[in-house]
Amino acid sequence: MLNEEEKRLLKNKINTSITDYRNKRKKRRIGYYITAAAAVTIVFFSVRYTNNYQNSSAIKNYVDATDISIDKDGDVKLVLNDKDEVKITEKASSITYSNSGGEVDINNSKKVEQSSENTFNTIIVPYGKRTKITLSEGTKVWLNSGSKLTYPVVFNGDKREVHLTGEAIFDVKHNKKQPFYVVTEDYDIKVLGTVFNVSSYGDDFYTSTALERGSVEIKYQGNSIFGKSSIKITPGTLAIYNNKTKKIRSSRVDVTKYMSWRDGKFIFKKQRMDMIVKKLSRYYNVAISIESEELKKQTFSGHLDLKDSVEKVMEVLKQSTDLKYKIENGKFVIN
Numbered sequence: 001m002l003n004e005e006e007k008r009l010l011k012n013k014i015n016t017s018i019t020d021y022r023n024k025r026k027k028r029r030i031g032y033y034i035t036a037a038a039a040v041t042i043v044f045f046s047v048r049y050t051n052n053y054q055n056s057s058a059i060k061n062y063v064d065a066t067d068i069s070i071d072k073d074g075d076v077k078l079v080l081n082d083k084d085e086v087k088i089t090e091k092a093s094s095i096t097y098s099n100s101g102g103e104v105d106i107n108n109s110k111k112v113e114q115s116s117e118n119t120f121n122t123i124i125v126p127y128g129k130r131t132k133i134t135l136s137e138g139t140k141v142w143l144n145s146g147s148k149l150t151y152p153v154v155f156n157g158d159k160r161e162v163h164l165t166g167e168a169i170f171d172v173k174h175n176k177k178q179p180f181y182v183v184t185e186d187y188d189i190k191v192l193g194t195v196f197n198v199s200s201y202g203d204d205f206y207t208s209t210a211l212e213r214g215s216v217e218i219k220y221q222g223n224s225i226f227g228k229s230s231i232k233i234t235p236g237t238l239a240i241y242n243n244k245t246k247k248i249r250s251s252r253v254d255v256t257k258y259m260s261w262r263d264g265k266f267i268f269k270k271q272r273m274d275m276i277v278k279k280l281s282r283y284y285n286v287a288i289s290i291e292s293e294e295l296k297k298q299t300f301s302g303h304l305d306l307k308d309s310v311e312k313v314m315e316v317l318k319q320s321t322d323l324k325y326k327i328e329n330g331k332f333v334i335n
Contacts, residue, residue, distance in 0.1 A: 057161065057183055057188075058161070059120065059150060059151075059152070059161045059162065059163045059183060060163060060183055062120050062150065062163075063150050063163045066082050066122075068082070068122050068124065068148065068150075070124055070125075070126070070146060070147070070148050070165065070166070070202075071124060071126045072126055072127045072146065072285070073126055073127065073128075073285065074126050075087040075088055075089050075126070075129075076088040076089075076090075076093055076123070076124065076125050076126065076129050076131055077123070077124040078095065078104070078106070078112075078121065078122075078123050078124075079121065079122040079123075079124065080112070080114050080119070080121055081114070081115070081119040081120065081121065082120070082122075084114075086104075086106070086112055088106060088107070088131070090107060090129075091128070091129055091130070092129070092130050092131070092132075093106065093107055093129075093130075093131040093132070094106070094107055094108065094131070094132045094133075094134075095123065095131060095132070095133045095134070096108075096133075096134040097133075097134060097135055097136040097153070098136065099136055099137075100116055100136070100154070101114075101116035101136040101152075101153035101154040102114060102115070102116040102153075104121075114153065115153075116136075116153045116154050117154075118156075119152070119153045120150055120151065120152055120153070121150070121151060121152075121153055122148060122149070122150045122151075123143065123148070123149050124147075124148050125143045125144070125145060125146065125147045125148070125166070126145070126146065126285065127145045127146050127281070127282050127283075127284075127285035128145055128283070128284055128285025128286075129145060129285075130142070130143060130144055130145060130261075131143050133149065135151060135155075135162075136153060136154050136155070137155050137160065137173055137175070138173035139160070139170065139171065139172050139173045139180065140170070140171040141162075141168050141169070141170055141171075142168060142169040142262045143166065143167075143168050144166060144167035144168065144261055144282070144283070145166075145167075145282040145283050145285065146166050146167075146201065146282045147164070147165065147166025147167055147168060148164070148165045148166055149162060149163070149164055149166075149168060150162065150163040151163070155178065157178075158177070158178060159178060159179050159180075159181055160175070160178055160179070160180045160181065161180075161181045161183055162180075162181070162182055162183065163182075163183045163184070164182055164183070164184055164198055164200055165184070165185070165200060165201070165202060166199075166200065166201055167197070167198065167199040167200070167201065167261075168182075168197070168198055169195070169196070169197045169198075169259055169262050170182065170191075170194075170195065170196055170197075170198070171195045172191050172192070172193050172194055172195075172214075173193060174192055174193025175192070175193070176192055179191065179192055180192070180193075182198055184198065184200040184207050185200065185202075185207070185243075186200060186206075186207040186220060186221075186241050186243050187207060187218050187219060187220035187221070187241055187248075188218070188219045188220075189209060189216050189217070189218050189219075190216065190217045190218075190219070191214060191215075191216045191217075192214070192215075193214055194211065194212075194213055194214020194215065194216060195211075195212040195213040195214065195259075196209055196210060196211045196212060196213075196214070196216060197209065197210040197212070197255070197258040197259055199258075201282075205242060205243055205244055206240050206241060206242055206243065207240075207241045207243065208238060208239065208240045208241070208258075209233070209238070209239045210237075210238045210253065210255045210258035210259070211233050211234065211235050211236070211237050211238075211239075211255065212235060212236075212255045212259060213235055214235070215232060215233070215234055215235075216232070216233060217230055217231070217232045218230060218231050218232075218233065218239055218241075218248070220241050220246075220248055221246060222246050222247070222248070229248075231248055231250065233250055235255075236252055236253065236254075236255060237250050237251070237252060237253070237255075238250065238251055238252075238253040238255070238258070254269070257269060261283070261306065264305065264306045264307050265303055265304065265305060265306060266279060266280075266283075266303070266304040266306060267302075267303055268300050268301055268302060268303075268304070269301050270299040270300075270301055271299060271300055271301070272296065272297060272298070272299055273290065273295055273296055273297070273298045273299070273300060273321070273323070273334075274290055274296040274297075276300055276317070277289075277290055277334070280304075280310065280313065283306060284310040284313075286310050286330070286331070286332065287330070287331040287332065288331070288332040288334065289331065289332070289333055289334065290323075290334045290335075291333060291334065291335045292334070292335055295322070295323055295334060295335075298321060298322065298323075300317065300320060300321055302316075302320060304316060304317075310332075314332060323335075
């Protein structure tokens, strides 16, 4: 039987154990609530960020709603406000907007009038054609074959947005208060005033940006739970986004070769033959195929004068490499 002193010590021990147990439970509950709150915050941030990005681009919503397709053949088409079409037959054309956007000059010979209030225009350049556009605020855009550009007639609000499918060179008019955005299916490019090339063809697995002058910020959909990631590049940099892996890489390059088509040349440095053939096929609007898997991987370095016919260009490649080709029903078959 316990005496009074032993009873007192046992009671204190029991009370201490109960207090420690309660404190541990309380700490666990607090830790659980903190962890749960943090998880909710992360999920909310991620959803809000993603939704804001998806809803931020009025021009992307317009492009998705209108779905104006790119014709591989035919004439260049200027589509005014998703309604009227102006066909341009020249192989290389020039389109210039007035400051108000209400007047469009085509090849310095034809003028088109249109409403400039809250309207978008789309220029479609089929294979074998090219065009240069001067937008209403002064930005110049050179569009390569197989490309489409959608843009507002007048840029209102706090930013200037255009949507590109295909390839273009941009010489952006500087305006610090109204940054310029190029929106593609894979990523968005933010600039203030700079010169760069963007290639974002639907049948390529990548989108690339080569920066000649200035600086740009690229926002892309990566693998992060936080949604959009971004990268800034400086002159002499090429950024390539792989739309399958959702990863982007950048490297120092000679950007001249990415700008050269604007001046009627292709400049290649250890470029794979299948990539060269793809570019030539778009530029000249001719079918070119390579039967040999080994030849597809062969590389070529040199200049091709795009003022020459496709036959002459193919002869230059033939003399500089091991390839041979034949023409079957207007199609070049390399073997």
